[in-house]
Amino acid sequence: MADSVSGRLCTGPIPASVGGLPGCRIVLVTALLDPDFCYRVARSRDARFDGQFVLAVTSTGIYCRPSCPAMTPKRANVRFYTTPATAQAAGFRACLRCLPDAAPGSPDWNLRADLVGRAMRLVSDGVVERDGVTGLAERLGYSARHLNRQLIAELGVGPLALARARRAQIARTLIETTGLSFAEVAFAAGFSSIRQFNDTIREVFAATPTELRSKRGRVESSGPGVISLRLAHRSPFDAGALWAFLALRAVPGVEEIDGDTYRRTVRLPHGVGVVALTPAAGHVRAELALADLRDLGTAVQRCRRLLDLDADPVAIDTALGSDPVLGPLVAAHPGLRVPGAVDGAEMAIRAVLGQQVSVAAARTVAGRLAAAYGEPVEPDGARVFPTAEALAELDPSTLPMPASRARSLVALCSALASGELVLDAGTDPAEAVSALEALPGIGPWTAGYLALRVTGAPDVFLASDLGVRRAAAALGLPESAPALDEWARRWRPWRSYAVLHLWNSLSS
Structure with a gap:
């Protein structure tokens, strides 16, 4: 069954209330909305579609998210739009009951x-x-x-x-x-x-x-100069596995895990800041201390990308869960997310530091670089990860790593500092991989890892990764990288999430 709704591929089961048949899957294809399908979604108040489109009511002039608890309007009075901006341009105003602008973002744009x-x-x-x-x-x-x-x-x-x-x-x-x-x-x-x-x-x-x-209702309390927000996401959400991944790789002085709270410094367009993220019921609580309030929207969006909050876990889990090998892993960790990055240049530097060494060794070296070249953040004494510009000026022989890796790091930082290489939310994954592999000392693993974490590409498979191969071997899958890569084709278009399930199976 195909329904044109939001411009993305979705393989979640169709709920009976939306009119689906048992065992059917939704395949959402491009751009133009199917009004009848959208109306069935709205009648069922299916929260999975919040953020993927909005419905506007001509009789009231209001637009809502699909799961709005208000009475569903008559079909003749409803229009459907892909974004809140489109509804606003058509003259509709946002519902102050369901707050459609606060819904999770459409997964389409990350795919x-x-x-x-x-x-x-x-x-x-x-x-x-x-x-x-x-x-x-x-x-x-x-x-x-x-x-x-x-x-x-x-x-x-x-x-x-x-x-x-x-x-x-x-x-x-x-x-x-x-x-x-x-x-x-x-x-x-x-x-x-x-x-x-x-x-x-x-x-x-x-x-x-x-x-x-x-x-406004009750405002969550926070410290002076701190803005406290709720970051919405779609359920299920495996916060435990995501926080464990971040904790294992936390750079001393830059990141820390304090109980259930992940805290880190961030470099933003107008200054620096500190963000603290804590999982809660149905959302992630974010506390942001920013040097310049103009960075609020950017900080929120980068936190969302870091935690992969705009993903559609039902679609991903349904696709991967039907595989006989991955099925048990998906069942054990529904809603597993692919960790992103708040700064593409930082993640690229850390990826090079992690080449051919353990995770613990990589974070130690990263911590030393942060302590030596990162800017302090007052008043807590934390540091912002050093810029590519600062590291590009260093003599490779002074860096605490093998000479070949030090040269690769300085070359990478030079490319980032000059603008020859750009790694951010607007980077094309294929172009990023090509540009990275053209740099000395950067091979397919590093380029693929950065495509997975920086660009948010959902279909990256790291067949040469030692952890992926170990996990695959434990599941009875091919051990050689070429054979494993061929096998993993059946997990398209969600191979990035398959990689996380394989990594997570090792820690489990």
């Missing part, structure tokens, strides 16, 4: 390496606010006109409208969770003026900033 997918990730990262549409287009290698045309053709709106929706969501978050003045909120959200801020809030939420603040 796609085409122009629209990469553009959506960069818009979410705040590139339009920092560099404008021209800067976004240059980053993607196209003209601003072509980019605008492609986004309108698929989404119905261009980058300015998408960025406007992002600013509105950030502003609402700050209004409802902080005591900042509205002028400070407007500045932090990226608005160019107080008037633009007020007009946008009224249009998007049908309320003034003062009315939004007066309606």
Whole structure:
């Protein structure tokens, strides 16, 4: 059964309430929405589709997430849109009951390496606010006109409208969770003026900033200068395995695990910050201390990518769980996520440090580099991981590692510092692998590992990884890398998640 809903491949079972047959799978293909299917989803209030599309009600002028608890409107009064920005451009305002702008992001944008997918990730990262549409287009290698045309053709709106929706969501978050003045909120959200801020809030939420603040519920307490937020995700969510992965690789002085809280420093476009992430019921609690509030949206998005919060675990688990070999691993750890990265350059440096050494040895060397070349973050004495620019200037012979690896590290940092190599949310995975393998001392494993963690590519298989091969051998799979790579083709398009299941089976 095929239904055109959100522009991504999904293999989750169709719930009976949505009209599916036992054993059928949903295959969501491109761009145009199937209104009848979307309406069945809305009637069933299936939360799995929150963030994948919104429904707008012509009789009320409001748009909602599919799982909104309000009474389902008549079919004739409903329109469906791929993004909140598209609904806003059509004249609808956000529901203040289900808060559709606070739903998990669409997994579509993390699965796609085409122009629209990469553009959506960069818009979410705040590139339009920092560099404008021209800067976004240059980053993607196209003209601003072509980019605008492609986004309108698929989404119905261009980058300015998408960025406007992002600013509105950030502003609402700050209004409802902080005591900042509205002028400070407007500045932090990226608005160019107080008037633009007020007009946008009224249009998007049908309320003034003062009315939004007066309606807010209980605000979670946090320390002075700290913004506390809830990061939504789709269930199930295996926080235990994800936190264990991060703890094992935590760089001393940069990252730490304190009980259930993962804390780390982050380098952001306008300054540095410290984020603390704690799993809770149905969400991840995030506490952010930022040097510049303009980095709030970017910090939140990078935390989401780090924890893979926009993934569709039901689709992934259904596909991999049907495999006789992976099935028991998936059943033991439903909702396993692929850890991402808050900084592509940092992750690339750490990947080179981890070549041919244990995880413990790699984190020790990374900790030494952070202590020697990272900037201190006051007042807790933690450090930000050193920049590629700082490390590119070093003499390889002074680094605490074999000479060949030190030369590879400096060459990598030079490429990152010069802009010859860019690793961020908008990077095409295939282009990243090609560019990385062209550098001295970087082979398929390092390039593949970075494609998996930095770009969020869902279908990377590290057949040469020692841990993957050990886990595969324990399951009775082929031991040689070429044979194992051939075997793993049956796990497409979720081989990145298969890698995590194999790694996790070793620790289990």
